[in-house]
Amino acid sequence: MALGRPEHGNFPVEPVTLKILVAGGFGVGKTTLVGAISEIRPLRTEERLTEAGRPVDDTSGVEAKDTTTVAMDFGRITLRDDLVLYLFGTPGQQRFWFMWDELSEGALGAVVLADTRRLEDCFAAVDYFERRAIPFLVAVNCFDGAARYPSESVRRALDLDAGVPVVLCDARDRDSARDVLIGLIQHAMRYTAEHRQPVGG
Amino acid sequence: MSEDGQVSSHWFDDDAGPVVRPYAMTRGRTTSTAQHRLDLIAVVVTEPAAGDPETDPTLSPEHVDIVGLCRGTPQSVAELAAELDLPIGVVRVLVGDLVHAELVHVTRPVPPAELPDESILRDVINGLRAL
Numbered sequence: 001m002a003l004g005r006p007e008h009g010n011f012p013v014e015p016v017t018l019k020i021l022v023a024g025g026f027g028v029g030k031t032t033l034v035g036a037i038s039e040i041r042p043l044r045t046e047e048r049l050t051e052a053g054r055p056v057d058d059t060s061g062v063e064a065k066d067t068t069t070v071a072m073d074f075g076r077i078t079l080r081d082d083l084v085l086y087l088f089g090t091p092g093q094q095r096f097w098f099m100w101d102e103l104s105e106g107a108l109g110a111v112v113l114a115d116t117r118r119l120e121d122c123f124a125a126v127d128y129f130e131r132r133a134i135p136f137l138v139a140v141n142c143f144d145g146a147a148r149y150p151s152e153s154v155r156r157a158l159d160l161d162a163g164v165p166v167v168l169c170d171a172r173d174r175d176s177a178r179d180v181l182i183g184l185i186q187h188a189m190r191y192t193a194e195h196r197q198p199v200g201g
Numbered sequence: 202m203s204e205d206g207q208v209s210s211h212w213f214d215d216d217a218g219p220v221v222r223p224y225a226m227t228r229g230r231t232t233s234t235a236q237h238r239l240d241l242i243a244v245v246v247t248e249p250a251a252g253d254p255e256t257d258p259t260l261s262p263e264h265v266d267i268v269g270l271c272r273g274t275p276q277s278v279a280e281l282a283a284e285l286d287l288p289i290g291v292v293r294v295l296v297g298d299l300v301h302a303e304l305v306h307v308t309r310p311v312p313p314a315e316l317p318d319e320s321i322l323r324d325v326i327n328g329l330r331a332l
Contacts, residue, residue: 012246012247012272012273012274012275013275014244014246014275014308015244015275016310016311016321017242017243017244017277017308017310018242018310018313018321018325019241019242019310037332043279043280043283043284044283072279074241074279074283076280077328077329077332079324079325079328079329080324080328083321083324083325083328084277085325085328085329086241086242086277086279088241088279102241103241105240105312106240106242106310106312106313107313108313108322108325109313174332178329178330178332181329182326182329182330185322185325185326185329186326188313188322189319189322192313192314192319
């Protein structure tokens with residue numbers, strides 16, 4: 001592990017990499033949020049699915065297609081030479097949840113983006129992270145023209161645990177996106193401290 | 202669309218998909234032998250001893266690209282997939298080949314639960330604040 005100061009010499013620094021997921025319904029601003037804070041234009045990587053070995057991919061209705069492409073947006077924030085944070089926008093459709101399993105493995109936590117006009121779109125994401133005990137916060141993307149609700153109303157509507165932060169944000173705004181990420185990491189630190197059970201205790 | 206014979210040179214536009222099917226590059230393999238599945242943020246680093254991979258007849262152009270890309274700056278698996286416009290599964294197999302050939306090595310990400318202490322997370326917060 002290349003912790004601490006980068007070593008001198010010709011060897012490239014091998015950074016510690018961490019990842020945060022950005023989840024939420026279709027069109028809620030996941031790519032916008034990633035793009036607002038990423039140092040690179042959100043890159044798009046694709047996983048090509050074939051029918052083989054993908055029992056969770058429900059292809060009913062699209063039988064004519066033998067492959068499906070799942071696109072994931074991701075961004076990068078280089079905090080230091082040896083410390084890089086990656087953001088992954090999770091694919092929205094429920095049938096791509098097997099991708100979430102892979103994405104969420106080893107993730108620091110997740111931002112669930114919500115739109116108050118379509119709050120139900122983020123139920124699935126909230127449920128997913130709750131079940132897997134992955135620390136997350138809900139960031140309400142304040143769309144122009146959408147009614148503003150106090151975060152307590154959002155918390156009640158989503159039936160969130162008291163510890164889950166609910167913040168308002170503007171996914172287009174870099175500072176706002178940054179504050180959301182800071183809030184998530186602070187929450188993840190608290191969450192980990194609370195859930196660290198003594199083994200055999 | 203057109204009866205014009207001239208269009209023959211335009212058969213293969215992007216909409217037609219890649220001319221070479223992605224898993225042809227892996228000779229049909231969808232998993233890499235003896236390799237734990239590489240995380241998207243696992244970092245691929247070219248071995249300093251890796252010479253000129255282009256002279257190696259067993260390597261595909263995509264293999265050579267990966268060795269080149271990761272020489273100056275180590276790259277994550279996700280970045281390689283985006284950069285090379287290849288599915289992640291294909292990149293995993295190709296990186297597995299290169300690890301086997303000892304041209305690259307892979308640094309696995311540390312799961313948050315296994316971080317030695319919270320100082321890294323504090324560093325992340327401080328780094329974000331400094332943006």
